[in-house]
Every structure is written in C-alpha cells, then in structure tokens.
Amino acid sequence: MKKLLLILLSILLHQVLYSQTIQWEKAYNVYKDDMANSICPIPQSTDYMVLGASFKYGGLSGNIGYYGSCLIKLNALGDTLWVRDLNIATNLSSKGNSMYAVSDGYWLCITAVYFDTDIHLVKVNFEGLVQAHYTVSGWPNALQAYYVRAVPNGDVLTVGQTAVSSYSGMAWDCFVTRMRADGSVAWTKYYNYGLYTEGYYVEGMANGHYWVSGSVNNSVWGMELDTSGNVVRQHIFYSTPTYAKIYDAYVQQLPNQKYLVIGGSVWTDPVRRYVGLYDSNYNLVWQQPEQVGNCFPAYIT
Structure with missing residues (x-):
C-alpha cells in the first residue's frame, strides 16, 4: 500500500477584508499531517467551522498514514475552540471534503x-455533534465525492467522480446523487463529457433545477439538470490552449445570471490557474489568463 501523499503540512486560514488586507493568518497542527477542505461561518456568531482530516483520528500503521475526518471550531481571531473526531469509517482513510450550513447545523x-x-x-449541529449519518452506495462503482449542497425542500445533493466509467472507452464519470432529508436516495446518475470527466460543484437554481459543473480533460463544463437528473442544457466554458489536464475546476452561476469559471490546477509544473466571467449567453466578459502559482483554486462562497 502506498504512503499517502502529504497534501498539507498545516491548515492555513486567511481572513481578508475587501481591501485585501490580511487581518490574521494562522497555522494549525492537529497532529502530523492535516488537511482543511471547507470552512463556513457559524450563523448568528463570529465563529467559524472548518471541515478536514487529520492523522490523529485515522491511526498510523507502520509507514502508512490514515486520515480521519474532523471538525475544528475557531473563534473570530482564528483561535481553536475545539477539535472533534467525526469517527467516520471508510475503506482506508476518510476525509471531509465539503460542508453546507442549514438552519440547524451543517451537512457534511x-x-x-x-x-x-x-x-x-x-x-451535525453547530457544536459538531452528529445528528444523522447516511451512507450512499455506488456499488459496484467506487466514488469520490467533492461537494455537497442542501436545497429548500430538504433534499441533499452531492457531486463527484467515479473510479471507472460506465461509458465505453471512457475512464471517469461525473456522478450526482440526490438524497431526501430522511436519508433515502432519490437517484444517482452518471454523466460523461470525455475520457476524464469529474464533477466538482452542485447547487440549487431559482427554477428548482440543479446546476452542476466540473472538468473534462483540458476543459471546464457546466450543465443544468431537472429534478429527475435529466440534462436540460450543457456548455463547455473554457479549454486550455494545450492539452493539460484540469482538476478542481467548476462554474458558479451568479445571481445576475453570469457565470464565474474557476479553472482548476492544470497538470503542469508549476500548477496554473484560470478565472473567467461569462454572461448569460456564455460570452466571455473578462478573464485572467492562466497564471503560474503553486496553489490549488478554492471554492468562492
């Protein structure tokens, strides 16, 4: 079994003013390797909730490290109030990838x-205590879930990538799961736009449909789904000038009906990133061409 990659040496958080002045920057070392994948403010509070994983909660066997998912509560100054082990068992290590605040807590x-x-x-509630735990099976496929969102009717949506494709000649698919509030699965569906297709983003739309986006090979795509998971429309927003695999890419539909395209880390050394704004007809408004920088793009909330 291969040793896990060192994804983050420490968890870094920036609290930034509109002037881009950093108010504080702190590093957190829970135990050895830690990773932070999502942060949300706590409603009616100045505190923050961070979702990630640490070796402290996954155990260690020889030279092989195991991550365990955890929550970290921070105050307004970035000081740690507590760290909670979520005690979620998976095949190998577990990590918290995404969280979304609802009226009485968070979906993870x-x-x-x-x-x-x-x-x-x-x-979980706002103190990080587990209120419900549902397991969604992709059997016989293997899944990697990247993003979660709850919609007004109480349903929970998650999106990610499969280990193998259900389409002939393809490698990966994007999958979307719609789970009802009681934990029953309404549907899981698979979508493919090319050899290496991944889904990284999902959200509810004003018309009750779902907006899903991700990457395929060297491109960033988005699609609208109806409540049954059928594709209503789809579009390729951006492709890299050369064939360089894009990861962690998504398209956010803004309230003004424009689209913000966040180009993922391109499979180059050093990694590159891209940001572009498109109007409601998919026309480019402005873009920041691929910039060199050894960092992965983050979700904008």
Missing part, C-alpha cells in the same frame, strides 16, 4: 482518501 460530505464504493452524508 465525507469520502475515502482513496476511492470507496460508499460516500457519507453527515448532519
């Missing part, structure tokens, strides 16, 4: 560091 999307046939959708 937890998955294996390596692919597993199951994904975990977990509801």
Whole structure:
C-alpha cells in the first residue's frame, strides 16, 4: 500500500477584508499531517467551522498514514475552540471534503482518501455533534465525492467522480446523487463529457433545477439538470490552449445570471490557474489568463 501523499503540512486560514488586507493568518497542527477542505461561518456568531482530516483520528500503521475526518471550531481571531473526531469509517482513510450550513447545523460530505464504493452524508449541529449519518452506495462503482449542497425542500445533493466509467472507452464519470432529508436516495446518475470527466460543484437554481459543473480533460463544463437528473442544457466554458489536464475546476452561476469559471490546477509544473466571467449567453466578459502559482483554486462562497 502506498504512503499517502502529504497534501498539507498545516491548515492555513486567511481572513481578508475587501481591501485585501490580511487581518490574521494562522497555522494549525492537529497532529502530523492535516488537511482543511471547507470552512463556513457559524450563523448568528463570529465563529467559524472548518471541515478536514487529520492523522490523529485515522491511526498510523507502520509507514502508512490514515486520515480521519474532523471538525475544528475557531473563534473570530482564528483561535481553536475545539477539535472533534467525526469517527467516520471508510475503506482506508476518510476525509471531509465539503460542508453546507442549514438552519440547524451543517451537512457534511465525507469520502475515502482513496476511492470507496460508499460516500457519507453527515448532519451535525453547530457544536459538531452528529445528528444523522447516511451512507450512499455506488456499488459496484467506487466514488469520490467533492461537494455537497442542501436545497429548500430538504433534499441533499452531492457531486463527484467515479473510479471507472460506465461509458465505453471512457475512464471517469461525473456522478450526482440526490438524497431526501430522511436519508433515502432519490437517484444517482452518471454523466460523461470525455475520457476524464469529474464533477466538482452542485447547487440549487431559482427554477428548482440543479446546476452542476466540473472538468473534462483540458476543459471546464457546466450543465443544468431537472429534478429527475435529466440534462436540460450543457456548455463547455473554457479549454486550455494545450492539452493539460484540469482538476478542481467548476462554474458558479451568479445571481445576475453570469457565470464565474474557476479553472482548476492544470497538470503542469508549476500548477496554473484560470478565472473567467461569462454572461448569460456564455460570452466571455473578462478573464485572467492562466497564471503560474503553486496553489490549488478554492471554492468562492
């Protein structure tokens, strides 16, 4: 078994003013390797909730490290108030990839560091205590879930990538799961736009449909789904000038009906990133061409 990659040596958080002045910057060392994948403010509070993983909660076997998912509560100054082990068991390590605030807590999307046939959708309250834990099986496929969102009717949506494709000659698919509030799965569907297709983003739309986006090979795509998971429309927003694999890419639909395209880390050394704004007809308004910088793009909330 291969040693896990060192994804982050420490967790870094920046609290930034509109003037881009950094108010504070702190590093957090829970235990050895830590990773932070999502942060949300706590409603009616100045505190923050961080979702990630640490070796402290996954155990250690020889030279092989195991991550365990955890929550960290920070105050307004970035000081740690507590760290909670979520105690979610997966095949190999578990990591918290995404969280979304609702009226009485958060929905968490937890998955294996390596692919597993199951994904975990977990509801916690504002003190990080588990209120509900649902397991969604992709059997016989193996899934990696990247993003979670709840919609007004109480359904929970998650999106990610499969380990193998259900389409002939393809390698990966994007999958979307719609889970009802009681934990029953309404549907899981698979979508493919090319050899290496990944889904990184999902959200509810004003018309009740779902907006999903991700990357395929060297391009960034978006699509609208109806409530049954059928594709209403789809579009390729951006492609790299050369064939360089894009990861961690998504398209956010803004309230003014424009689209913000966040180009993922391109498979180059050093990694590159791209940001572009497109109007409601998919026309480019402005873009920041691929910039060199050894960092992965983050979700904008």
